[in-house]
Amino acid sequence: MYEIVAKERLAPVTTLLRVHAPEIARKARPGQFVITMVSDHGERIPLTLGDWDVADGTVELVFQQVGKTTTHLGTLEAGDRLYALTGPLGRPTRIENYGTVVCVGGGVGVAAVYPIARALYHAGNRVHTVMGCRSRDLIFWEDKMAALTDTPIVCTDDGSYKRKALVTEPLGEVLEKGGVDMVWAIGPAIMMKFSVATCKRYNTPVTVSLNAVMVDGTGMCGACRVEVAGETRFSCVDGPEFDGHLVNWDLLLDRQRLYQSKEKQALELFREHQCQCGSEQKEHVHEPA
Numbered sequence: 656m657y658e659i660v661a662k663e664r665l666a667p668v669t670t671l672l673r674v675h676a677p678e679i680a681r682k683a684r685p686g687q688f689v690i691t692m693v694s695d696h697g698e699r700i701p702l703t704l705g706d707w708d709v710a711d712g713t714v715e716l717v718f719q720q721v722g723k724t725t726t727h728l729g730t731l732e733a734g735d736r737l738y739a740l741t742g743p744l745g746r747p748t749r750i751e752n753y754g755t756v757v758c759v760g761g762g763v764g765v766a767a768v769y770p771i772a773r774a775l776y777h778a779g780n781r782v783h784t785v786m787g788c789r790s791r792d793l794i795f796w797e798d799k800m801a802a803l804t805d806t807p808i809v810c811t812d813d814g815s816y817k818r819k820a821l822v823t824e825p826l827g828e829v830l831e832k833g834g835v836d837m838v839w840a841i842g843p844a845i846m847m848k849f850s851v852a853t854c855k856r857y858n859t860p861v862t863v864s865l866n867a868v869m870v871d872g873t874g875m876c877g878a879c880r881v882e883v884a885g886e887t888r889f890s891c892v893d894g895p896e897f898d899g900h901l902v903n904w905d906l907l908l909d910r911q912r913l914y915q916s917k918e919k920q921a922l923e924l925f926r927e928h929q930c931q932c933g934s935e936q937k938e939h940v941h942e943p944a
């Protein structure tokens with residue numbers, strides 16, 4: 656059982672949990688993730704390691720409440736415990752001095768790109784950052800990202816904060832100026848797909864972190880299979896980072912939608928149970944069968 660030592664609401668649907676997990680904190684590297692189970696009846700979900708502190712023995716998970724399990728996770732408070740937490744999983748980001756890099760984070764993807772941008776910065780790269788969200792209330796870690804660059808770019812789809820644009824627009828402008836050696840783009844699959852298309856126009860390499868549906872996270876079940884360079888790869892053990900130019904995006908997007916009706920049903924059942932039990936009685940939030 657892994658104790659939650661702190662909880663912070665970063666945005667109305669975005670939560671940070673700091674969890675006591677010294678073994679994971681000790682081994683964590685940028686680009687890696689964990690698989691957690693909220694309760695013994697719950698499903699496993701992957702979450703990126705947003706940050707970690709070896710001295711404290713804690714890791715930070717930042718998640719958006721999009722469905723049943725993340726909604727359940729959002730009901731936990733400091734002092735509560737996660738049933739399971741496995742990691743660090745996945746191949747770490749290859750951190751080296753590339754020269755000039757651009758780190759693009761879309762939505763909750765900012766939490767995933769931040770430790771990568773920080774490590775690239777400390778490795779001597781000149782870092783440009785681009786972060787984008789649908790609207791102002793979804794922005795978080797603007798200060799942490801800005802500390803790594805002299806060119807922080809923040810945009811919102813609806814123009815409610817800073818620049819009104821999708822991340823691909825400022826990314827294209829930075830690439831247009833030239834001199835960029837490498838791009839990281841992390842966020843929703845559709846955002847990564849179009850960021851890759853932008854990089855292709857400027858003939859620039861781009862690394863993405865694929866959010867394929869995962870179950871065991873150890874290469875045993877095949878749930879996370881993706882197509883890269885025409886070959887099947889398991890995102891959990893071969894990734895989650897891949898060369899964005901080689902990913903079959905349409906297949907990834909199709910596979911992400913595979914369980915949509917069941918996911919909707921699970922969330923509805925979970926909310927029904929929450930209402931019946933009373934939201935203040937967290938421990939009585941049952942996992943619907």
Ligand SMILES: Cc1cc2nc3c(=O)[nH]c(=O)nc-3n(C[C@H](O)[C@H](O)[C@H](O)COP(=O)(O)OP(=O)(O)OC[C@H]3O[C@@H](n4cnc5c(N)ncnc54)[C@H](O)[C@@H]3O)c2cc1C
Pocket residue numbers: 688699700701702703704717718719720721722723724725726763766767865866867868869870895911912915918919922
């Ligand atoms: C390597 C990796 C790292 C991730 N890191 C983060 C993170 O740091 N923060 C964050 O908010 N989200 C992250 N995600 C996505 C997160 O795992 C899903 O949002 C979560 O599983 C949704 O579960 P749910 O029950 O709340 O929603 P559901 O309603 O069940 O699902 C909503 C959508 O989330 C995706 N999803 C559902 N189940 C899984 C699963 N088992 N594995 C992967 N995707 C799933 C599907 O695309 C689905 O349509 C990551 C995904 C991967 C693969």
Ligand code: FES
Pocket residue numbers: 868869870871872873874875876877878879880889890891892
């Ligand atoms: S999640 Fe099972 S093989 Fe990757």
